[in-house]
Amino acid sequence: MSNAVPLVQYSSISKAFGDNVVLDGLDFAVDEGEFAVVFGQSASGKSVLLRILLGLDQPDQGTVALRGSDVAHEKPGDRKIGYVPQSFALFPDKSVRDNIGYTLIVQHDSKATIQEAVERVAGLLDISELLDRTPDQLSGGQKQRVAIARGLALATDLYVLDDPLVGLDFKLREKLVDDLRETREALGVTFLYATADATEALALASQVGVLAEGVIQEYGPPNEVYRRPDRFASMHTLCFPQSIRLPATLTDGEIVTPWGSVPAAMNTPDSKQAEVSALVRPERVALRSTPNGNAIEGEATVMLREDLGAEEIVYLEADGHRFTSLVRADSADLGQLTLGAKIQFTIPANAIVLFSDGARVGQGRS
Amino acid sequence: MADIRLEGLHKEFDDGDVVAVRDLNLTFKDGTTTCLLGPSGCGKTTLMRIVAGLEQPTGGRVYFGDKDVTDVKTRDRDLGMVFQYPVVYQGATVRENIALPLRGEDLTESEKNDRVEELIGLIGLEDVADKGVTGLDSGNRQKVAVARAVARHAPIILFDEPITNVDPDMKLQVKRTLRELFTRLNQTIIYVTHDQTEAMTLADEIALMNDGAIDQMAPPRGLYNDSASLFSGWFLGNPGMDFVPVADNSEIALALVGRPFSDNVATLGFRPEFVSVNGSDATSGVLATVKHAAITTGGQVLVNLQSGDLAVKAKLPWDTHVDVRPGITVKWSVASDRLHMFDADESAVAMPPSDS
Numbered sequence: 013m014s015n016a017v018p019l020v021q022y023s024s025i026s027k028a029f030g031d032n033v034v035l036d037g038l039d040f041a042v043d044e045g046e047f048a049v050v051f052g053q054s055a056s057g058k059s060v061l062l063r064i065l066l067g068l069d070q071p072d073q074g075t076v077a078l079r080g081s082d083v084a085h086e087k088p089g090d091r092k093i094g095y096v097p098q099s100f101a102l103f104p105d106k107s108v109r110d111n112i113g114y115t116l117i118v119q120h121d122s123k124a125t126i127q128e129a130v131e132r133v134a135g136l137l138d139i140s141e142l143l144d145r146t147p148d149q150l151s152g153g154q155k156q157r158v159a160i161a162r163g164l165a166l167a168t169d170l171y172v173l174d175d176p177l178v179g180l181d182f183k184l185r186e187k188l189v190d191d192l193r194e195t196r197e198a199l200g201v202t203f204l205y206a207t208a209d210a211t212e213a214l215a216l217a218s219q220v221g222v223l224a225e226g227v228i229q230e231y232g233p234p235n236e237v238y239r240r241p242d243r244f245a246s247m248h249t250l251c252f253p254q255s256i257r258l259p260a261t262l263t264d265g266e267i268v269t270p271w272g273s274v275p276a277a278m279n280t281p282d283s284k285q286a287e288v289s290a291l292v293r294p295e296r297v298a299l300r301s302t303p304n305g306n307a308i309e310g311e312a313t314v315m316l317r318e319d320l321g322a323e324e325i326v327y328l329e330a331d332g333h334r335f336t337s338l339v340r341a342d343s344a345d346l347g348q349l350t351l352g353a354k355i356q357f358t359i360p361a362n363a364i365v366l367f368s369d370g371a372r373v374g375q376g377r378s
Numbered sequence: 379m380a381d382i383r384l385e386g387l388h389k390e391f392d393d394g395d396v397v398a399v400r401d402l403n404l405t406f407k408d409g410t411t412t413c414l415l416g417p418s419g420c421g422k423t424t425l426m427r428i429v430a431g432l433e434q435p436t437g438g439r440v441y442f443g444d445k446d447v448t449d450v451k452t453r454d455r456d457l458g459m460v461f462q463y464p465v466v467y468q469g470a471t472v473r474e475n476i477a478l479p480l481r482g483e484d485l486t487e488s489e490k491n492d493r494v495e496e497l498i499g500l501i502g503l504e505d506v507a508d509k510g511v512t513g514l515d516s517g518n519r520q521k522v523a524v525a526r527a528v529a530r531h532a533p534i535i536l537f538d539e540p541i542t543n544v545d546p547d548m549k550l551q552v553k554r555t556l557r558e559l560f561t562r563l564n565q566t567i568i569y570v571t572h573d574q575t576e577a578m579t580l581a582d583e584i585a586l587m588n589d590g591a592i593d594q595m596a597p598p599r600g601l602y603n604d605s606a607s608l609f610s611g612w613f614l615g616n617p618g619m620d621f622v623p624v625a626d627n628s629e630i631a632l633a634l635v636g637r638p639f640s641d642n643v644a645t646l647g648f649r650p651e652f653v654s655v656n657g658s659d660a661t662s663g664v665l666a667t668v669k670h671a672a673i674t675t676g677g678q679v680l681v682n683l684q685s686g687d688l689a690v691k692a693k694l695p696w697d698t699h700v701d702v703r704p705g706i707t708v709k710w711s712v713a714s715d716r717l718h719m720f721d722a723d724e725s726a727v728a729m730p731p732s733d734s
Contacts, residue, residue: 151418151419152418181417181418181572182616183417183612183613183618186616186617186618190682193670211675214672214673214674215672215674216672234672234673235671235672235673238673238677251673251676251677252674252675252676253675253676293676293677295677295678315554316553316557317579318553318575318578318579319575319578319579319598319602320575320578320616320675321574321575321614321615321616322615322616322651322675323675323676327550327554338676338677340651340695341599341602341651342651351557351558351561
């Protein structure tokens with residue numbers, strides 16, 4: 013497997029719009045059969061990355077190889093990529109059937125081919141009974157399914173989906189996330205999918221890449237990237253709620269915070285002093301004072317409780333610093349939390365991860 | 379003083395082709411913040427517009443306290459309103475904007491000033507009080523609109539998705555402002571939203587709407603913990619409740635409940651966070667194959683399980699040690715006090731007391 017040629021290979025891609033450098037020497041390879049998700053915050057360059065592959069934008073530098081060969085001189089229509097754009101518009105005067113088959117109609121496929129393709133993807137996305145309607149007779153979620161089906165109608169091995177669920181209410185997203193994953197499995201093809209939603213990225217991806225500062229910061233199975241992030245951007249943003257930044261310095265091998273110090277375990281043992289950023293996941297911030305081993309402990313004021321049903325996000329402020337804790341709703345810790353109340357919090361040492369220049373350099377030692 | 383009572387309220391559009399509100403009876407209690415929550419198209423905005431007098435009902439009556447206001451014009455209903463897009467006077471400062479609704483009120487100048495200053499403090503607009511509203515970010519602009527709506531101390535304040543169009547990084551601050559405001563105000567507040575987290579966070583009571591009717595009305599935790607219907611169980615939660623149709627899964631249903639139960643129970647329901655997953659060597663539980671597992675909110679692990687034709691989702695704690703790689707066989711179970719029962723009409727039926 014390791015010597016197989018990647019289906020998509022970006023090499024040293026740079027792209028700027030005026031002074032705004034969007035992609036900065038980016039390397040990225042997607043293997044066949046993956047559900048590859050590019051995760052990045054808004055304006056991180058996700059759409060540009062996808063559009064360069066599709067041939068809709070040209071890189072300033074670098075090359076894109078598709079199925080093993082450079083596509084610099086291949087027109088968008090010749091690249092054989094199914095595409096679901098971020099903002100889709102359905103043709104209001106055409107039936108759902110013709111909307112889904114549009115790409116095939118334009119390239120003059122036979123009627124039988126078009127009909128078969130349309131019915132196949134409509135079946136996958138559970139919209140077979142809508143084929144003879146027009147878009148104004150559809151709900152928002154049904155329209156989104158039609159747009160996805162249109163992107164999938166082209167029979168090929170690679171599909172590019174640019175944040176197709178953005179703006180949908182979340183009961184609908186819940187359903188479509190499962191549908192998209194199962195659709196890709198059923199087709200046995202490769203998806204390259206962009207999103208700014210961490211939960212969506214983690215739910216869909218077989219491999220997730222974190223795009224920040226113009227490069228893919230790291231790329232791997234979502235489980236591994238989540239549990240052991242190597243890059244600041246991954247740990248900070250590829251999670252919901254976002255990781256909290258702890259005000260901390262590394263001094264004589266100790267992580268020093270306003271709420272006490274814990275020993276650091278550094279990747280390079282002699283680095284006892286460095287400019288570091290410290291991150292902690294909200295689920296590691298316990299709302300009680302029961303340290304087990306090394307930990308920092310302090311007092312915080314409850315600013316707001318956001319109730320997600322199964323969990324609560326508790327927003328805290330301590331000595332002018334704001335941070336969050338994520339607690340399961342059945343936890344006994346939530347009992348006493350009135351707004352404005354002062355509570356004890358504990359962060360175990362091994363929950364504190366240190367980064368320097370964007371790279372993981374160590375963590376607290378428990 | 380100002381209960382809002384709806385009696386047999388009905389609203390149709392397009393000569394009855396679309397029924398937005400169905401013969402609805404409902405009381406919004408005095409001094410309470412009630413969120414009207416439901417999916418798009420459920421009728422919640424139409425219902426609020428009828429309360430505001432912006433829409434006439436096809437049938438039924440609207441009472442404020444004892445007064446029938448069904449035929450009273452909006453401007454004579456004595457209410458404040460906050461919309462998706464903030465209504466502010468562009469040429470004026472924040473302070474002037476908040477003072478404007480007080481112009482015709484029977485208050486002395488110093489009383490008016492006190493009221494404006496109190497609101498500026500309460501809503502957190504101190505830093506921008508003398509700035510023009512035009513330069514404000516979307517969060518502060520909506521805060522000004524909120525201050526204007528509550529300035530006159532009208533007994534009823536209506537909010538229509540006030541956070542939906544606020545910039546993402548300002549949403550939390552506006553939410554916090556509203557939360558504090560709602561605990562201090564003793565007005566009757568109706569707040570329309572499609573966002574369950576917003577409703578769960580801000581409401582005293584949630585009126586869950588579906589297809590023009592109130593599906594369930596309860597305080598937030600009550601709504602989440604004691605679903606009155608399949609719809610309520612499905613709509614609340616991310617993901618919503620797992621369901622086991624009893625007729626197609628009689629053995630699994632019996633294993634879950636642990637003893638025979640009434641045959642008017644058509645469906646069992648339970649929340650994914652209360653599904654325990656153990657290895658296949660566990661002494662009890664329902665056998666399943668792991669189809670998929672993914673990290674979700676707060677590092678929890680959302681597992682898609684398949685037991686025959688039945689699909690079940692389990693949400694495991696972030697520090698779980700259970701092996702849930704796809705393809706692995708596991709056993710899952712649900713504590714009996716976390717089970718819900720629903721009849722063929724999709725309504726909750728009480729769980730019979732346990733024998734043990």
